[in-house]
Amino acid sequence: MKAPVLLRGKLALITACVVAVAIGGISVVTWLVTEHNLRTQLDKSMLASLPAPVVAPPAPGLRREFKLRCDVGVPSAGLQQVLQGIQLLKLDGSTCAPPGVDPAVTAPGDDQASTTTFRDGQTASGTPVRVLLVPLDNGDVLILSRSLVEIDDTLTALAGVLVGVAVLGTLLVAGLGLWLTRRALAPMERLTETVEHIARTEDLTTPVTVSGQDEVGRLGRAFTAMTRALAESRRRQRNLVNDAAHELRTPLTSLRTNIDLLVRSERTGRELPQRGDVLDRLQAQSQEFSDLVTELVVLARDDRELAREPVEVAEVIDRAVKRARSRAHDHVFDVDRSPWRTTGDAAALERSVLNLLDNAVKFAPAGSTITVRSRPGWLTVTDEGPGLPVEHREVAFERFWRAPDARGLPGSGLGLAIVADIVAVHGGSARFVPNGRGASVRLNLPTIVGG
Template sequence: MILRKPVEVEFESTGKGVQADPWTPARGWEARAPLRWRLSLLTGVVCAGAVGLMTLVTYGLVGSLMTADIDSELESQSTALLEYTLAADPTEDIADQISTFKGFHPNTRVSISPSEWTYSYGDSIPVGGELNPTETQSQTQTSVRTIGQERVITKQHSSGAVVVLARDLAHTRELISTTGTVLVVIASLGILMALLAGMWVSKTGLGPITRLQRAADYVTQTNDLRPILVVGSDEIAQLTISFNEMLSVLQEARIQQSQFVADAGHELKTPLTSMRTNIELLLMVNKPGAATTISEQDRKELEEDVLAQMTELSTLIGDLVDLAREDASEKKAEVVELHEVMETSLERARRRRPDVEFKVRIEPWIVQGDQFALGRATLNLMDNAAKWSPPSGVVRVTMHQISDYEMRLRVDDSGPGIPPEERDKVFERFYRSAEARSMPGSGLGLAIVRQVIERHEGRIMVKESPDGGTRMEVILPGQPGSGRSYEDAGLEGEDSGSERREIFAQRWFNQT
């Protein structure tokens, strides 16, 4: 509706959390690549990233666990050797123990230095690294380090005894490398399966969209607006429902357009046919040497009839243009001083029917909307009341505030009135009652009025006026305006009192 303030949204192409403009076409490869391939690639990249990350984590975890297992084994072995060194004969038992140990662990070198000795038994292994106290034995310090292809552990007692073990890591590193190769193969297969899964997911997921596209192509090619079958209740189903609603609106608009064209053609045909007949008759009697002649009075009446038909045709075309204008896109709302619009419409209505008396009371009122459309609607209401009022009849126009946000406009005539069964039909396009067919008019005036009022979020009703004529009552939202009330010719007596009582009752009802 025109009274709703449009929401202004700024769209930006960059920035975190900023919505992109949905009407701006995308650029780059994503605009050229099909959606299926983009979805497949996206799924594959996500899965490949996950598989790659898990491969790296697994490879590092396996290496760390194997190294920790070697350290734990060297720790227990060095502890046992150190305890044996502290209790054994330094000259015989240590050498035998080293030989026995190396027999069971051929890939481990051993160096033992007893307490208070300046040399060591076994292999030549450098002692180094930062010695840290052992948690379980406060008199022992341990150092663990990697030298070349060996993992070296040094365990030193406070008495001076030192045990050094060096384990060859070639086999372990070969095993870790093999494990990495296997993981790379598994990751590659996983990435390939992810790409295939992405293609399958895109094909399956985009199936309903492809079906919707075929339906849109069918509508474009055949102009058949039949609805599409809705399957499921997911987002694609909701999109299909929205598409069907759009097709329904298009179908309704097409029917209205066809009906409007048919009705307009029919209404235009009648005055054109009559005008053509009269003009041909005038041409025939004015043709030199014509055998048929008519009197001057008949000629004058015929010319007046042609002019009246031209006026009727011009009015009908103007009404059609106004109606088409109301059907078109809405204009931006503006502040409208409705009381000023009413005064302008009143002056025009009085010039058209100087034999009808207008009694007016108007209060200042402001609405948000289209000033031209409101002026056309109010003029149509007054013209319609004046048309049905007899000569020396009275048209009463009152506009009063009935609440803090609503105004009531009444236009009463002194004509024959409208039967209750026809009151809803008078707002239909081209509708004319049996009594109205003998009077000038196109049957579009009140249709335009209702369309304008509803576009401004108002409502219009047909009632009976106090003197038996027709009352057109309009309720429009807005707010009180500034300035003085306009009153012309006065509205005194019973009608004025009932008007005040109704306004008081309405305001009391709104407050309670």
């Protein structure tokens, strides 16, 4: 199986490729500029070496002519240096070159040159040369040629240097890039190892040690927050399951006992004296189980399932009071609320208020008044029952907690826990507040500006 290419290798390879392209481009431009400069200098030197009658502008009435003697003997060394690469192309197509000169091979159209022209060519011996064509007034063409061997050798040597620099530079940058990316991605590698460890062991408490303010540091902090949230969610689910199993054990035992009594009575044919009471208890227990399942579903619900929209708190209170009044005819509800709005889930907020009202109805004596007050940012539900001792007010919002003197009353101990969870999700808080008589619970909720 082909080994995967690591991220640091990819980054080093990409960096090396970019640098190689950059160095290659610079090298090509350098070579082309050098070639152009060398050829320009050669062209200027060839123009400067033209004989005076050819270069100087002719005076009025004078013609630009140049005579070249080709029938003399071999010139001296000094004259040979001056005559190097010079020849004359005549009108009849013949050429005239001093002895010892390696003449340039003429090309078609050279005898038709009308202006000073440069071109590349070669001599009779095959040496590459730069050729200058200068037309004369008598129709002849003066041809000067200079060897390109030195320029070609210089360009070849420069190309070798540039290629070597490009290769060495690319290798150096690739190695340096690999070293730098390895150092830069070291936190990412540690984060990857930690994530793989968490995925392998499912240990969400494993710390993620990534620091810094760069993207890797942000990713590490985000992953740490995610694992903490998952660990907290798992802890809450585990506690919920354990608490539910513990609280269900007693009512299940009672339900099973009553069912066994009925089954035994049916099988033996004996009349059960308390049959009506047993059936009533079974009906009440089944209702308690139904309520408990509903409350467990509410507690287990993901917070993201709740809506996030403007909610008229006064309407929420009115609906909750209407529902509570329909099943508590022997209580008086005193409601005073102002119109204000919050952001959240109207159904969830209605359930939290209804839980407070049901709790007040359960503990307040028949005929008593349950008071509901609401102003922007808060609402309270107050009853005239026995109240709750100060030492129990904090733990009253925990799941399945019930006051010692309320163990015999119906309920699961989840009502206030649901209230606390719903309000917390909405960015608020729930707490007991001092009251002269009975219990008073206050809910604080954020308000919509201008609402």
